[in-house]
Amino acid sequence: MSPCAVPAIFVPKHDGLFQMCMDSRAVNKITIKYQFPIPRFDDLLDQLNGAMKLYANGKKCHFLAQEVGYIISGNGIRMKESKIETITNWPIPSTIHEIRSLHGLASFYHRFIKNFSTVIALVTECMKGGRFKWTEEATTAFNTLKDKVTHAPILALPNLNEVFQVEYDASGVGIGGVLSQNKRPVVYFSENLMK
Template identity: 30%
Template structure:
């Protein structure tokens, strides 16, 4: 059911709970070889409204006035409330063998025996807190798992094949909105592409204010190059904080880039397009 929550959101005191960074969560998986993923069923609806506050969520229908007994979608503080609840429930496991992103719970371990015990611990807490999983969306004791758009295994992190398929089949943009959509999806995986910002620069130019849309050879070349690099993206290693890191960096006429490595394997690529006076800096200063 979809309700317009704007009236109550306009008079709600905002509450912000930290949402975990995707990079930080992936870093925690270093060394793990076996994974399980638990997805909660209708996660928001498993959070009860505080008794006496139900009237604040009242909405009209043709058959009468109704109130929510559970937390509905659309409330401005709903994401923070849910994330805070999940962090509290699983607080003793987070950072040890669990990462949580809203209703997605990922359990990771180095051995199967460890993993079975970790699963038991998590399920016991969920049972105690009366949080119910969606059995059809749960996977247990697997060596490779799709988590938040990435494929994670003991070897490292790679792009999700479903997203790669969408990129491979993407037609050349016909307007600025389509350019932004493509760059949004491609940008999600920018850590897999060396010099991403420099390559995408011609397409980014079209998204600027007062710049007319004109799909020229430069944009087509950038579009095809990004597609090619994303569909053949490398397997990135997960960082081992007990070992030495290496950084290689470079600069060109329009941007700077670098790669973080460990034992010769890339962990992530970084890049930035330069503008203004920084374009005139020497390569060393860039």
């Protein structure tokens, strides 16, 4: 059996319907955790409770904005054009700080990019051991990331009254999946596996 196999069973609920339950412990054991996790906004707000000082970079803050990083419309959710342009015009990183900055911006849009973790892993490899070493593989992955951002789909808004479809794939490098509805992606997911 594959180490990426996730057993699933259907458990009857009190109302006669069934709930799908999956045991992901085996996959969790071989999954690389986020190196640079982006905290959820509601978690950040929770951390502010009791804070005495709050600092904000005025250049990066927009209050009462009509748009943020995503554009949500009747067609679905898409990436903001200015952010797509920022990523596609990003020069090849020359320092660890520049890789981290690129990773942070690109990670905000991971839900739009199929196999994001596998692609970005080749870029973040260049800062292993605290040393910067750009490689040809990193250049290829960097250009692939730019291409995927440019051609990112408009994600469907989930409709809880309709059926969802889950597609997944695994290799020796990572696992990935897409949650779809009516043949339109709702969200992409990917994780690297430990070596």
